[in-house]
Amino acid sequence: MHLTLHVWRQKDTRVKGKMVRYHADDINPDMSFLEMLDVVNWQLIENGEEPIAFDHDCREGICGSCGMMINGVAHGPRRATATCQLHMRYFKDGDTIYIEPWRSSAFPVLKDLIVDRSAFDRIIQAGGYISVSTGSAPEANSVLVSKQDSDRAMDAATCIGCGACVAACPNGAASLFTSAKISHLALLPQGQPERQRRVIKMIEAMDHEGFGNCTMHRECEAVCPKAISTDFIARMNREYLCSLLKG
Numbered sequence: 001m002h003l004t005l006h007v008w009r010q011k012d013t014r015v016k017g018k019m020v021r022y023h024a025d026d027i028n029p030d031m032s033f034l035e036m037l038d039v040v041n042w043q044l045i046e047n048g049e050e051p052i053a054f055d056h057d058c059r060e061g062i063c064g065s066c067g068m069m070i071n072g073v074a075h076g077p078r079r080a081t082a083t084c085q086l087h088m089r090y091f092k093d094g095d096t097i098y099i100e101p102w103r104s105s106a107f108p109v110l111k112d113l114i115v116d117r118s119a120f121d122r123i124i125q126a127g128g129y130i131s132v133s134t135g136s137a138p139e140a141n142s143v144l145v146s147k148q149d150s151d152r153a154m155d156a157a158t159c160i161g162c163g164a165c166v167a168a169c170p171n172g173a174a175s176l177f178t179s180a181k182i183s184h185l186a187l188l189p190q191g192q193p194e195r196q197r198r199v200i201k202m203i204e205a206m207d208h209e210g211f212g213n214c215t216m217h218r219e220c221e222a223v224c225p226k227a228i229s230t231d232f233i234a235r236m237n238r239e240y241l242c243s244l245l246k247g
Contacts, residue, residue, distance in 0.1 A: 001027040001088060004096040005040065007052055010109050013116075017109065019098070029089040033076065034059060034066060036088055053112040059084040061225060064160030067167070068113045069100040074164035074223040082162065082225040102167035106174070106210045119209040120161050120177060126205035127198035128181045130190045149187045156184035158226040165220035171212030176220040178206045179236035180228050186239055196243040203240055 003024040010017025024040050031039070034056050041051035057065040061082040068083055070076035076086045091097065099113065107115040145153075159180035166174050182199050185191030191198070214233055221230045 001029055001091070001093045003027060003036075003091065003094070006096065006098045007112070008100045008109075009052070009112055010101075012111055013108050017112075019100075027088055029087070031088045032059065032084055033070070033086040033088065034084050053114050055114050056084060061085045062160065064162035067102060067115075067162045067164060069098075069102065069167060071098050074102070074168045075162075075225055079222070080225060080227040082160070085225070102163050104163075104166045104172045104211075106172065107163060107166065115163070117161070117163050119211070120163065120174070122209060123174070123178055123202055123205045124181060127194060127201040128185070129194070130185060131193050132190065143189050145188060153184045153187040156180040156187070156228065156232055159184075159224075159228055160226060162225060164223045164225065166211065168219040168223040169212065169214070170217055170219065171215060173214040173220070174206050174209070174211040175214035175233045175236065176224065176228060176230065178202055179232040182239060183232045183235050186235075195239070196246060199236065199239040199243050200247070203236070 001024075005022045005024055006019045007022060008017055009020045022040055022044075024036060025043075027036050027039060034054070037052060037054060044051050055065045055067065057063040059066070061084060064082075066083040067075065070083070070086070075081060075083050076090075078086055078090060101107075101109050101113045102115045104115075106119045107117055110116050157180070159177060161177060163177070165176040166172055182202055185198065186195050216230065216233070218230050221228065
């Protein structure tokens with residue numbers, strides 16, 4: 001495959017960026033999108049040019065490190081697929097592909113396609129934890145959890161914190177991420193001690209970071225690599241209202 005790439009290049013947060021055109025030649029259709037970028041970077045390095053900086057780690061759709069806008073869509077054209085899981089066979093020979101970083105004021109660009117997502121870490125630090133005794137793990141059957149609750153908790157817990165929901169949202173909201181982190185703990189017995197203050201602290205932290213308000217465009221759900229439902233946003237809103245009334 002031979003492709004034309006338009007890639008966002010930006011030295012750091014203080015410098016203005018721009019789109020730069022590259023040619024990706026001899027790309028195997030079975031390569032992942034990140035492997036394709038690896039090939040382009042090898043060519044750039046051989047030519048004495050600066051390689052394209054992008055986040056990656058596990059390359060198995062688990063860590064949430066990879067993330068970029070591909071032709072204007074977070075993680076690219078495939079639903080429920082992280083960038084590292086996207087293969088080049090879903091593009092055509094001769095295609096032109098535009099590659100940009102997440103666009104959000106809460107995610108400043110550090111370099112090229114890498115953005116600072118530490119705002120997510122601070123939301124988790126505000127309340128995404130439970131009070132447990134350290135030491136050996138408890139017996140699995142000592143705390144009973146209904147199948148329905150465990151399934152819903154697991155659905156929420158699949159969030160990998162990639163930030164695609166924020167990048168896709170017209171308002172730059174982080175409600176899907178935050179609601180998933182709140183819900184998976186609120187649904188389980190272990191998460192009950194901090195339940196009320198957790199939702200208040202995490203939403204306050206989310207607002208403090210400068211994320212926009214959710215107006216339920218549902219773009220977040222459409223691009224989430226784990227297909228997390230916006231139902232969790234409704235659950236978070238109920239949790240928040242109940243916590244305020246009880247507080």
